[in-house]
Amino acid sequence: SKTYKIAVLAGDGIGPEVTKESVKILKVIGETFQYKFQFDYGSVGAEAIYQTGNPLPDETLALCKNSDAVLFGAIGDPAFDNNPDAKVRPEQGLLKLRKELGLFANIRPIKTYASLIKKSPLKKEIVDGTDIQIYRELISGIYFGEKFTDENGEYAYDLCKYSREEIIGITHLAFQDAQKRKKKLTLIDKANVLDTSRLWRKIVKEIAVEYPDVALDFMFVDNAAMQMILNPKQFDVILTENMFGDIISDEASVIGGSIGLLPSASIGEDNGLFEPIHGSYPQAKGKGIANPIASILSAAMLLDYLELDQAADKLRKSVEHAIESKFVTIDLNAEQHYTTSEVGDFIADYI
Amino acid sequence: SKTYKIAVLAGDGIGPEVTKESVKILKVIGETFQYKFQFDYGSVGAEAIYQTGNPLPDETLALCKNSDAVLFGAIGDPAFDNNPDAKVRPEQGLLKLRKELGLFANIRPIKTYASLIKKSPLKKEIVDGTDIQIYRELISGIYFGEKFTDENGEYAYDLCKYSREEIIGITHLAFQDAQKRKKKLTLIDKANVLDTSRLWRKIVKEIAVEYPDVALDFMFVDNAAMQMILNPKQFDVILTENMFGDIISDEASVIGGSIGLLPSASIGEDNGLFEPIHGSYPQAKGKGIANPIASILSAAMLLDYLELDQAADKLRKSVEHAIESKFVTIDLNAEQHYTTSEVGDFIADYI
Ligand SMILES: CC(C)[C@H](C(=O)O)[C@@H](O)C(=O)O
Ligand SMILES: CC(C)[C@H](C(=O)O)[C@@H](O)C(=O)O
Numbered sequence: 001s002k003t004y005k006i007a008v009l010a011g012d013g014i015g016p017e018v019t020k021e022s023v024k025i026l027k028v029i030g031e032t033f034q035y036k037f038q039f040d041y042g043s044v045g046a047e048a049i050y051q052t053g054n055p056l057p058d059e060t061l062a063l064c065k066n067s068d069a070v071l072f073g074a075i076g077d078p079a080f081d082n083n084p085d086a087k088v089r090p091e092q093g094l095l096k097l098r099k100e101l102g103l104f105a106n107i108r109p110i111k112t113y114a115s116l117i118k119k120s121p122l123k124k125e126i127v128d129g130t131d132i133q134i135y136r137e138l139i140s141g142i143y144f145g146e147k148f149t150d151e152n153g154e155y156a157y158d159l160c161k162y163s164r165e166e167i168i169g170i171t172h173l174a175f176q177d178a179q180k181r182k183k184k185l186t187l188i189d190k191a192n193v194l195d196t197s198r199l200w201r202k203i204v205k206e207i208a209v210e211y212p213d214v215a216l217d218f219m220f221v222d223n224a225a226m227q228m229i230l231n232p233k234q235f236d237v238i239l240t241e242n243m244f245g246d247i248i249s250d251e252a253s254v255i256g257g258s259i260g261l262l263p264s265a266s267i268g269e270d271n272g273l274f275e276p277i278h279g280s281y282p283q284a285k286g287k288g289i290a291n292p293i294a295s296i297l298s299a300a301m302l303l304d305y306l307e308l309d310q311a312a313d314k315l316r317k318s319v320e321h322a323i324e325s326k327f328v329t330i331d332l333n334a335e336q337h338y339t340t341s342e343v344g345d346f347i348a349d350y351i
Numbered sequence: 352s353k354t355y356k357i358a359v360l361a362g363d364g365i366g367p368e369v370t371k372e373s374v375k376i377l378k379v380i381g382e383t384f385q386y387k388f389q390f391d392y393g394s395v396g397a398e399a400i401y402q403t404g405n406p407l408p409d410e411t412l413a414l415c416k417n418s419d420a421v422l423f424g425a426i427g428d429p430a431f432d433n434n435p436d437a438k439v440r441p442e443q444g445l446l447k448l449r450k451e452l453g454l455f456a457n458i459r460p461i462k463t464y465a466s467l468i469k470k471s472p473l474k475k476e477i478v479d480g481t482d483i484q485i486y487r488e489l490i491s492g493i494y495f496g497e498k499f500t501d502e503n504g505e506y507a508y509d510l511c512k513y514s515r516e517e518i519i520g521i522t523h524l525a526f527q528d529a530q531k532r533k534k535k536l537t538l539i540d541k542a543n544v545l546d547t548s549r550l551w552r553k554i555v556k557e558i559a560v561e562y563p564d565v566a567l568d569f570m571f572v573d574n575a576a577m578q579m580i581l582n583p584k585q586f587d588v589i590l591t592e593n594m595f596g597d598i599i600s601d602e603a604s605v606i607g608g609s610i611g612l613l614p615s616a617s618i619g620e621d622n623g624l625f626e627p628i629h630g631s632y633p634q635a636k637g638k639g640i641a642n643p644i645a646s647i648l649s650a651a652m653l654l655d656y657l658e659l660d661q662a663a664d665k666l667r668k669s670v671e672h673a674i675e676s677k678f679v680t681i682d683l684n685a686e687q688h689y690t691t692s693e694v695g696d697f698i699a700d701y702i
Contacts, residue, residue, distance in 0.1 A: 091544070095544070121474060121477045147545070147546040153553055154514060154515045156513060156547045157546065158511045158547050160510075161506070161508035161509075162506070162508075193494055194498070195499060195500045195508065196507045196508060196509050198500065199506070221598055222600075225601050226610070229473070244598075250577050251576035251579075254577050
């Protein structure tokens, strides 16, 4: 049977601690379901800069290109955040990796857990039952357009550009997902101001004809930023460009009450990268308090991607069991809580 | 004594109804405080397109340029929203007016009212006491950079650009306001990705030296979209570029429980435009249910701008009295409510 090669890029801050739990659990999954996983480790982010001067060393990139999937921890380091003049930055490693692997679709599920609703800053009746799937375009737009700053630092620009090819792939993925869900797709844009947004509308409308069972609507990004809080349950699948997706998906992450629960998948033609949406959270590093669930649910999305559906299902059920049993880290229960690895062990044991 | 020339651009949807109440109240203010106001009316938006084919007719622009301040209603019409291919659009009228009048700073106060907190989608303990002043740059950035769509509609771009001159004016205004408030200024940007954001950081840091009593911090826009909901009370003055300001200020508008309360001021070298942040709300047009308070508080910001401080103060107190007396429209009290003009009369009578 096939050996699945998984590149593990644990990165900075709490990345290594939470990723360790996911690897532990994937190993148990492998034994239980008789899958062969091979784990190969690479460095990325600030950690890689300190070691090699490069946030994405060549060996790491080669390792990822050779893998079936990438399990990613987190990047970011206060030494760079507080120094905007730094020429080499941890984030560049992640951005370059996304581009090199062609990971055009970033998928972020936003869900609530009944037992955690009280942690949400929003009222229960507003958020209870929210179930959104966000599709963010990840390797084009203003992130990757031409950039310029003049010598004297008096003038700068960033170009936001899109072509048809950069829009169609993710649009099909989003429609296909909508067909399996509540059959509603909302394109978030700023078509009353931007040419790129009007291009998105035009192409998404054309593609919609192939998915007549899915209801398509459009929402301006400013209105969407309001609607996400006023009535998140109106959304099913959201499709949007890179920068709007960055903002709207982080905003949506507050709904469930803990960012420590939220996974993401970044999908390309022949690779996928799976990472928690939380950052490197350097203040928590090494304390054993980081919530491993976002990383573990990212591993579940990795199993989906490898079409190991049974295992993905089992893993999600085990996570739900931990949450319902209140076997959780301090962010979810201040009174009684467990360490990062205790939570990982609990979930592994249940599998 | 001086005659203040006020251009009134009521616009579309509920714009005329709410603006009428503001004009009524400004007339009472004029009588009470012995100020001379002259009101001149111009057309703008969809209404102007229907009449003249132009969302900002030359006469309207001339009227505004000749005025001391512009009282603006709302623009937008479903006939255009549902037709992204329309070449002439109501929004163009507003964007052109902002540019022509040089209104570089859009100021949006976000406050809560004790008696209305229960209308907020957020929990009381999160929002109670929020008091934020948002400074959004309004006539540069991706809104006004070069735009392009190829003939076949396969490719498009929007250029986001900033120069030092476009950043310094609003930055000084924001720091000066922070000095009168809690002495905290947060610049929202995406300096880990965008050259324009790094330019903003550099210039804002330079200017900060002139305001040593104000604490300056920086926040990435994705994180800010989370923090605005998790803990809005951490913010005092926010400064940001055009597109991020559009998104973050609309998001922040949910905090108080009704967008029908929120005013804005757009300030330039020698003119100011004052408008509610809500849109044209066409479904409510002509029903007498629109909340006039956002427009009336915009008129209070107009009085601030004309340095008629006593009158501005009196007007705000009258609005607070109406809110506390629950003499409000249906959006604020479903059980007992009054019409748009009844609320306007109540506030006018109190002055
Ligand atoms: C670290 C940063 C460059 C990145 C982004 O903006 O894409 C992050 O915010 C994310 O959403 O994964
Ligand atoms: C109508 C639209 C062009 C406008 C903007 O994006 O600036 C509006 O959303 C606003 O914030 O005033």
